[in-house]
Amino acid sequence: MEVKVGVTNRHVHLTQDDLNILFGDNYELTPRNYLDQPGQFATVETVTLKTPKNMKEYVRIVGPVRNYTQVEVLESDKEYFGINPPVRNSGNLEGSETITIIGPKGEITKENSCIIANRHIHINTRDAKNFKDDEIVSVKYNNLMLNNIHIKIGDNYALAFHINKDDAIKNNIENGGIVILRKE
């Protein structure tokens, strides 16, 4: 099965409550460009991330709003921010890192909010008969084998292999490239 690569940079997901704190009451995110998963978009708005050690402005938000607030950073951000976020599935935030998110109207410091996204493949439920949710698979990219990739099954997913930017750079993987997923 051929799967298209989507390289993901650091980004933030917000609940409506947290969005209200950062941008004002009943704030609505403005789509900037749509992403490979249906309905998901990068927004015109950005936030600043801050830790006791450092800050980074103009970090993208991915909308629409979610039922949890989550900051996904990169391996190289560990030293920059002086934090140690775990490599995780999206939404698995227990025991993850603390980070401060700053918007034009307010800021929030959130424990258990910051992870590094693991390698994962989104598969639509209709195409996922041979897979179990959170099954670990491998893919081939040119002559390279990539392991430890989590399967994510959902009714609204489009087929895509997501790998974070640092992981992609380290392995010379290009956004929009094709990997081969084989069910062993």
Next chain:
Amino acid sequence: MEVKVGVTNRHVHLTQDDLNILFGDNYELTPRNYLDQPGQFATVETVTLKTPKNMKEYVRIVGPVRNYTQVEVLESDKEYFGINPPVRNSGNLEGSETITIIGPKGEITKENSCIIANRHIHINTRDAKNFKDDEIVSVKYNNLMLNNIHIKIGDNYALAFHINKDDAIKNNIENGGIVILRKE
């Protein structure tokens, strides 16, 4: 005379006409945080900069809208973008570089739009009796002499020494620091 340092990162100024192309008809910029010059603000909105060689997302816009569109980049962007913008006063765009600015609703490729901002000091007209506009001065920062700094006089200026980020890093100058300006 003590002058506060303002370190400037890459950013874009837009005319209302260009803002309309990038963000939609009659678009109004949303202030994100105010800057050291009265009425000037970084906006919630960002743009993407693009050349044949490379692109950079989430570049800040500085509002309010101006009567010229101008992209200010850094020395290190020359290699990144594969362009050769001159070091200039803001607004002095003749013969400067071409760059593409991309927003959520459209894009513009503009000749004579891209410079590297020179070192300059903003002085309010009421305090500028001993200076001429565009006079070249030097300042002292700790034990370092910095030369070739352009005086900018305006009725709405606050006293500030602006130096771009690459120049500041190279000379170990911190945002918010103090330089001493002496009229020789």
